[in-house]
Each structure stands twice: as C-alpha cells, then as structure tokens.
C-alpha cells in the first residue's frame with residue numbers, strides 16, 4: 001500500500017483513481033458512494049479533507065464541534081475540497097475514570113491509523129478539552145499530512161452573585177467553603193455549576209485554554225482563533241475559514257513538520273509563561289516535539305520560559321475568564337507584547353501561510369486589566385522552575401501561582417528566602433490521601449510537606465491530577481490553606497496551588513519518592529532548584545537497595561487492557577508520557 005499512496009499528485013488518488021489497480025479502485029469507490037457521494041466527485045482530483053471529530057455526547061467540552069463541523073464542511077466545499085468527517089476516541093477530562101490521562105495516547109494511536117490508512121489528503125483537527133488538543137496534534141505530527149486545528153472555543157464566563165466563577169477553580173474554593181461550613185452540599189453544587197454556563201471548554205486558564213492558546217502559538221490554528229468563545233458567531237465564521245484554508249494547505253503541501261519547528265516550540269513556551277499556562281503544557285508539548293523529532297527538554301521550559309512575565313490576568317493565577325481574554329485581544333495581543341521584547345521567533349511559519357510575526361504585529365490590547373502591556377506585567381517571572389535532587393531527576397513548579405500566604409509562611413527566611421524545610425507526610429495515591437488527610441493521627445501540621453506518590457504514568461495509569469492536596473479540615477478552619485505539595489502525578493491546570501509536580505522518574509519507576517518515609521525532613525530550595533530528602537548518601541543507597549529487593553514500588557493492578565499495554569511502554573512525564581515505540585514512526589504520509 002505504501003507505494004500506491006504515492007501514485008498520484010494527491011494521496012487520495014491511490015484509493016479513488018488508481019489506473020494501476022482498477023479492481024481496488026472500484027471497491028473503494030463503491031463503498032464511499034454508498035451514502036451519496038458521486039463517482040464524479042471522488043474522481044474529480046479535489047482534495048479529500050478529513051474532519052477529525054472529537055465532539056460527542058460523552059465529550060461535552062467538545063460537543064459544539066458537531067455544529068461547527070457543518071461550517072467547516074462549507075468552507076472545504078467552497079475552496080474545492082470534499083469533506084469526510086470521522087469520529088475519534090472520546091476524551092472528557094472530568095468524566096473519564098480513572099483519568100483522561102489514559103486517553104490522550106489512545107486517541108493519538110487511533111488518529112494515526114485513520115490518517116494513515118484512509119483516503120485523506122489533509123485534516124481539520126477539532127481541539128478543545130485538555131487532552132484532545134495534544135492527542136490530535138500528536139497524531140497529525142506522526143502522519144505529517146497537511147493539518148490545521150480548530151478550537152471549539154471556551155465557555156462563556158460563569159457568574160455567581162455578581163462575581164466571575166471559573167471552571168475547576170471554583171471547585172477548590174467551594175470545597176473549602178463547604179469544609180468551613182459556609183455552604184451546604186446543595187449550595188456547593190449550585191456554585192460549581194455556575195461556572196459552566198454554556199457549551200465549550202473550561203473558561204479558566206486551565207489546560208484547555210492553555211493548550212488551545214499554544215496550538216495557535218505553535219502556528220497550527222488560524223491567528224486570533226483560539227480564544228473565541230464557543231457560542232459566538234465569530235466561532236462559526238472561523239470554522240468556515242478553517243475549512244477553506246485546509247484545502248489551500250493541501251495544494252501548498254504545508255505540513256506539521258513545516259510549522260512545528262523548534263522556533264515554534266520556543267514561541268509556545270514563552271506564550272505559556274505570559275498566559276500563566278498549565279503545568280500540563282510541558283508534558284504535552286514535550287511529547288508532541290518527540291513525535292515530530294524536535295529536540296525539546298524539560299530544562300528548555302526554564303531556559304526559555306522562566307524570565308517571561310505574566311501578562312494574562314485569568315483565573316486561577318488572576319481574576320478574569322476566557323470571554324474577557326478574547327475581548328482583550330487573545331493570543332495575537334499577547335504575542336505582540338512578547339515581540340516588543342524580542343521574545344518571539346517572528347519568522348516561524350503558521351497555518352495561514354504567513355509568519356507569526358506578520359500575523360500578530362500590531363495586535364492591540366483592548367483591555368489592559370485582562371492582558372497587561374509587557375512594561376506593566378502582573379508578575380515579572382512567570383515560567384516554571386525545574387527542580388532536581390535525590391527526590392527526582394526533574395519536577396516543575398509554576399512560580400506564578402505562589403500565593404502570599406505561601407510566601408509569608410514558607411519563603412520568609414531572611415537568609416535564604418527561596419528555601420524551606422519541612423517534615424514529609426507521604427500518601428500512596430489519591431485514595432490513601434482521601435482516607436487519611438482529615439484523620440488527626442496523620443498528624444499534619446503547618447510545617448508539613450505533603451507528598452503524593454504512585455500517581456505517575458505507571459503508578460496510576462495515565463498519571464492522575466492529584467498532587468494539589470488541600471490541607472486537613474482542622475487546619476483549614478484555622479485559616480491555613482496552602483501546604484507545600486510534591487508528587488509524581490499531575491495537577492489540574494485550574495488549580496492555583498503552588499505544587500511541585502510531574503516528578504520524574506515516578507515512584508513506580510524507581511524514583512526517589514519511592515524511598516521517602518513519613519517523618520523524613522526534606523529541603524526544597526526554589527532559588528537553587530533543588531529538592532532533597534535530608535538523609536545521608538549511605539542511608540539513601542540502603543533504602544534504594546531495599547526497594548529493589550522488595551521488587552520495586554507496589555502499585556494497583558491494571559483495570560483494563562489498555563492500562564496494562566500503556567504501563568508497559570509509556571515514558572515519564574518529563575519526556576511527554578508518550579508511547580515509546582511510537583516515536584520511531586515519523587512522517588508516515590511521506591514514507
């Protein structure tokens with residue numbers, strides 16, 4: 001089949017118009033005619049464009065794509081293409097048990113098979129909810145067909161008693177209010193639901209808003225399109241324009257590897273800092289880069305991103321929500337500010353055929369409360385700090401969400417203002433934490449450092465978003481909200497906790513967290529980027545030896561076949577939690 005694919009000027013000719021194989025051509029034609037496409041259309045030489053549909057009833061965040069796809073089709077037709085819409089494995093961040101972290105790589109695998117094995121010349125990737133975006137970009141990267149992403153758009157702003165309520169972020173607050181007896185359970189549900197007033201993805205700067213903004217910063221979406229709220233008319237219009245544009249991209253042979261270069265990734269890292277992006281971004285972008293064959297490391301996030309100021313004032317780091325972000329100018333306004341400091345590789349090509357510099361130069365900030373000019377940022381250094389030590393080879397901390405309470409309580413040592421020491425309280429997975437956190441016998445106090453292990457890609461298949469742990473009720477009642485949290489899992493992008501997360505290697509892969517004991521003293525030095533258990537080298541070696549003899553860190557049994565398969569081949573969070581064997585398959589459409 002590989003040779004057949006290159007039979008004509010368009011890849012789809014190998015299926016529908018292949019003189020060297022008339023029997024198969026008839027068979028392919030026969031079945032795609034069966035719902036009403038004509039032979040003339042299928043043999044017209046028009047590009048055949050897939051619409052990778054991530055929306056469904058099971059995926060409410062992306063469900064609006066079912067509507068938008070109609071406008072995408074009209075755009076494709078208008079530009080002289082033929083649309084074939086197909087479903088991709090659903091991913092719903094909040095609905096999937098045990099975690100949607102399992103599904104990114106599964107949807108990726110499915111998309112690769114579809115793009116490689118069916119008569120498609122280009123594809124529109126419908127993105128939105130957290131992992132739908134990296135899954136679609138990763139699949140397109142591996143196959144390397146001309147591809148363009150279309151965001152479903154965020155929800156409208158949520159409101160409750162005159163205040164903005166943001167997706168996810170309000171849950172943390174509502175939980176604390178309920179624990180403190182300020183609201184009952186009915187009030188809790190009402191408050192949480194107020195944050196989701198329309199179709200679309202999370203309206204905070206969580207992983208969804210982050211990844212959609214970064215897909216635009218990478219050049220894979222039409223400029224200015226990432227932030228348009230889902231229900232707005234502009235969203236329908238950009239769906240149409242995206243459909244038109246992908247047909248041109250096929251004629252131009254503009255492929256993911258042409259767009260997503262190292263420069264594009266550096267741009268994305270800087271935009272991520274400026275928007276206060278999610279700690280899931282390094283996982284997804286590092287993984288995406290590996291599928292493209294672009295060198296990108298966890299250290300690059302600190303190198304390129306740490307000094308970049310925070311410009312976007314969105315919850316959880318700030319005050320506003322996605323609708324405000326759109327009205328303030330969205331990604332182009334942010335990029336234009338970064339360009340003024342020379343922080344953007346302006347020559348990076350994008351999906352519309354122009355460079356990111358040409359697309360964003362002069363983009364105005366429409367509301368300086370929401371997007372700050374670069375000379376008046378919210379925070380000077382907003383990127384991630386990468387930490388290393390005997391606890392792990394790497395973990396990251398989002399500097400932009402360190403609260404005043406946290407700073408006052410932990411970072412107030414005049415001699416060493418960026419370091420703190422504390423007593424480790426170790427939890428093995430989220431269930432253990434939920435059972436024991438409020439039990440006085442666990443003995444958490446205001447000098448404790450909470451550890452979550454067994455929550456990485458192997459330990460908790462897919463890696464759970466559980467590292468941010470609330471303090472016990474008895475401390476909350478005393479007004480102590482932020483305890484330092486460290487772990488080998490992920491954290492929801494909608495949480496504002498100053499956690500140290502994505503620790504790699506995880507406990508289940510023999511990382512230092514596996515040998516940590518409750519009661520150990522740990523020292524975290526944010527200035528020097530170190531995180532260590534304060535034990536001797538001999539003791540450290542002995543504990544590692546004992547762990548090995550015990551057969552390693554024990555984790556729960558697989559629940560599904562995919563959990564077992566993925567656990568056997570998944571990389572650590574620092575390298576994208578990708579399926580290692582998939583990395584050697586690149587540029588399949590050119591193969």
Ligand code: FES
Nearest residue numbers: 061129201202208
């Ligand atoms: Fe889907 Fe937040 S849960 S975007």
Ligand code: MG
Nearest residue numbers: 130207492493
């Ligand atoms: Mg999430």
